[in-house]
Amino acid sequence: MSFDAAISRRTVLGGAAVLAAAGLVAPRAGAQPAAIRLGTLTPLTGAGGSYGPSMRKAMEWVAQEINAAGGVLGHPIRLVSEDDQTNPEAAVRAARKLIDVDKVAAIMGTWASAVTTAVAPLCWESKTFLTTVSGSDTITQLPHQGYLIRTQPNTHLQIGKLAEFLLALKVKRVFTLAAQTPFAVPSHKRLEEILPRGGTEVAGIVVYDKDKTTFRSEIDQALRSKPDMIYLNGYTPDCTVLMKELFKAGYTGGKVAQGYAVNAKLLGSLPREVTDGTYTATPSPAVESAGYKRLARALGTDDLDPYSCQCHDHISLVALAIAHANGEATGTAVRDHVRKISQGNGQKIDSAVEGLKLLGHGKAINYEGASGPCDFTDAGDILDCKIRFDQAQQGKFKFVKMI
Amino acid sequence: MPGSLEQIAQLAVNGLVAGTVLAVPAIGFTAIYAVLRFPNFSVASHATIGAFAGYVVNTAWHWPAWAAVAAAFVVAGAAGVVNDRLVLRPLRPAGALTTAIGAVALTIVLENVVRFVFGNDLRGYDLPIRRDWQWGPLRIGPQQVENLVIAVVAMLAVFVFLAFTRTGKAMRAVADDTTLASLKGIDAERVARLTNFGGMGLAGVGGMLLGLDTSIDPLTGFRVILSVFAAAVVRGAIAGLAGAGVPHGGRLRRHPARADAAPARPPR
């Protein structure tokens, strides 16, 4: 939604330009200080529809906070938001509009790996920065020339820590039930690489079609190998079914899942006896971060989903990078400056507003966000990240440990 | 090896279980198909509507499960009647396939109406989840047995209704030949209303059962719709009937190999 009347006026004019279909040049901003235009591209319909809305809300909140505190070096942020419909075709059209009509410096919040991979070439070709929460390892291997970062840890990092956690639990046999995603098999391979070293057996994997209504045969196959831990590597809708069916099947062993799949909403929609005991793994800041708490308060929830936290960090990082580049609101400026505010020896901060203030005073900063430390490799992957493990108890998450 | 035999038996049970969930909306689909003679793809969104109707009365008003199922039937059935009257009936003269395309459009609209009102969040019923029964090497869930009972009852009800009641016979007459039926004084509109109420009501019950097994969100019906169609096609092909529960007798349907002149034509 628009933050000020100017946005809707702009979009109306933009719409008129297209409606006229006469190749008009987009109207320039008026007399007020030039706004910094940033785009959000999250799934509001389709399979990702349960994640996208709060991701977008998180970004809108940060933009509001920054603007209320005087903007980025006096320039207000104007957020232009589009729905990627969880579909690459629709996403490409939406991204073209964000890039060409709205001339955004960055597109933030793409969720599905296929959407990110489809949109990425448009971004690097037009020198627009792209920030994503997609998990597929192949995304950072694209020839993106630095115009891409992702805050979701890759499988190497994430599953490495998960394996460490499972070894500490001294589980004997782990079976994976994975939705068909680009990271299903790589995750399993990573487990196979680490777990046997600590004496834990990797019993097997079933990759399932996530739109199925029942996974009884998949579960039978898993239970035949008598695991004492089942790794549910899917999304919320299919994990809901799996949890119910594991309970029905009388399975009493351990369950572990990603925090974005088994989240507060899932706990709320299922009886406690079905969910209790399930461990979740969530990329997380090193301490009980103040940024996380503020965002949780702003969005009115106790349990923020990891994607919203990551989107909170996307826009914060982009805004800080633009400020570090002396207000140059381009994708190239963000690319060249984002690592100068996200990592290094500067003062640790967890909010964009605070960081902008410090940058204004000429201080060096190191942004540590609501989703983690946000330090990036040259390829755009998270350098290192603490993974927070929780356990569902009495229908609520209880903190277990941080690895 | 007894082990693998047991596995095959369990796979068969699982298949049956998966099938019964789909059977209920599939019966609704075939009933409408049999009488109104077009594939009404909007069973998908009516199933979703049923799931949400059951959800509202179960979680907001704390009605018990059977009442939620009844609410799913009534609300989805009523929605089916209204939607047919407003949207699909005017398209029927243009042919079965035009109406089918209209039904696809309708299902998109309805899915988004649900999304508009309820959002995308996943929801669940406020009902306990029961452990499966273990019969020797086989396991089956109480919920699945109930689903099976509901499916069988629905099938029987449709059969008895169509075969033995006056209205049911009228429906078959309409299905057979609308013009002839109207000559005999059968009110085709009333028959269409009843068919839609019953068919979409069953879709709604199916949606609620799906919601029990999976989760409730705007895509609950859409996710399984292809399997429902597949179930309906297989049922139709195996039984050689014009849909589930419709007995042979008279000229119930045209020969399947013959392309109907009317349905196979695009709007002109």
Added chain:
Amino acid sequence: MNGRTDVENYLVAMATFACLYALLALGLNLVWGLAGMINLGLVGFFAVGAYVSALATKRGGVPIALGIVAALAVAAVAGAVMALITARLRGDYLAIITLGFSEVVRLVASNEIWLTNGTDGISGIPGPWRGRVSPVAFNVIFLVLAALLVTVVLGVLERVRHSPYGRVLRAIRDDDQVAGVAGKHVLRFKVEAFALSAGVLGVAGALWGHYTSFIAPEVFVPLITIYVVLALTAGGTGNNWGAVLGAFLVVFFMEATRFATGWLPGLGPVQIAALRESLIGLSLLVILRVRPAGLLPERLPRVEPPPAGEAAR
């Protein structure tokens, strides 16, 4: 300004997408508008074409033009097989089975990782002169190419429509028994029409891959089929020019609703997104109701006696 693109680039890109939709609508029109067979799985043939050309050019190293030809050929064969399998089924069964076909294609693309790279999809598909010219120039080149292909296909299909061959297809559409009695080999005509149509859909898929450089199973969802059906219905079923017009209208409509959402205060993002998607369905319903023949109704090439069954309506 530093390599940035402009509104013109957006309009060029959307025109290109409209051309791809026009190819899809033309393909559908041949089989549905002309021969009276429904294909609700057209996105499946779109996918087959996209994968064939992407694999041929990226893995096989063949030139793009050859990849497109291969896409046409393989999609056409798939279409012919589909038509043979379903030849004895009634129209509404065909609707269900073609819908199922598109899902099967999507499942194969997701599962046969050795061939299709699974849900990761295939990225870095080459495009004509991509990388050697600026992205803006590539965009323009591709629009010219796509428009050229639309013109060619439109020309060919118009020839078909006006030819005796097209007359036979219309006769089959209106009553295939009569056509059969008149000595026409109905099955052969149906298979040929379905194959040619699927070939056109395959070409559209190949172009989509070469244009966006990335394909994945998630691209090929039933929603695209619905957009194309909407395009053809809006433009005028049976009219090739109508198919093209409808495709441009659908893309224009989908894009215009982005800008229109600024006029709706007080709604949440999900509600606006829901409204946008339902508008697609609503507009299709309105057209079916108000102007079922479309904006450019079919005009028969020459005066014919009313086909059998007309009176029954």
